[in-house]
Amino acid sequence: MNExxxxxxxxxEMKENIRRSVNALELCWGCERICECKQQTVDDAAPVxxxxxxxxxxxxxxxxxxxxxxxxxxxx
Ligand SMILES: [Zn+2]
Numbered sequence: 623m624n625e626x627x628x629x630x631x632x633x634x635e636m637k638e639n640i641r642r643s644v645n646a647l648e649l650c651w652g653c654e655r656i657c658e659c660k661q662q663t664v665d666d667a668a669p670v671x672x673x674x675x676x677x678x679x680x681x682x683x684x685x686x687x688x689x690x691x692x693x694x695x696x697x698x
Contacts, residue, residue: 652676 648659650673659671 650676652679 643658646658647656648671649656650659651670652672653676655673657673659673660677661669662672662677663669
C-alpha cells in the first residue's frame with residue numbers, strides 16, 4: 623500500500639514538473655520560435671518574451687537586462 627502511495631506521489635511530482643516546463647514555453651518575439659522564454663522589459667515599453675539567444679542579443683544592447691531578468695524570474 624505504501625509503495626503504491628509513493629508511486630502516486632512521484633507521478634504527481636512528475637506531472638507538476640512537466641506543467642512548469644510547459645508554462646515556460648512561449649513564442650519568442652525575437653526569432654518567432656516556441657522555446658523557453660523569459661519576460662523582458664526594454665526601457666519603458668511593454669514586456670516581451672525572449673529566448674536565451676535573443677536575450678543575449680538584448681543584453682549586449684542593454685547591460686541592465688540581466689537584473690531585469692532576475693526580477694522577472696523571482697516573480698514566478
Ligand atoms: Zn528568440
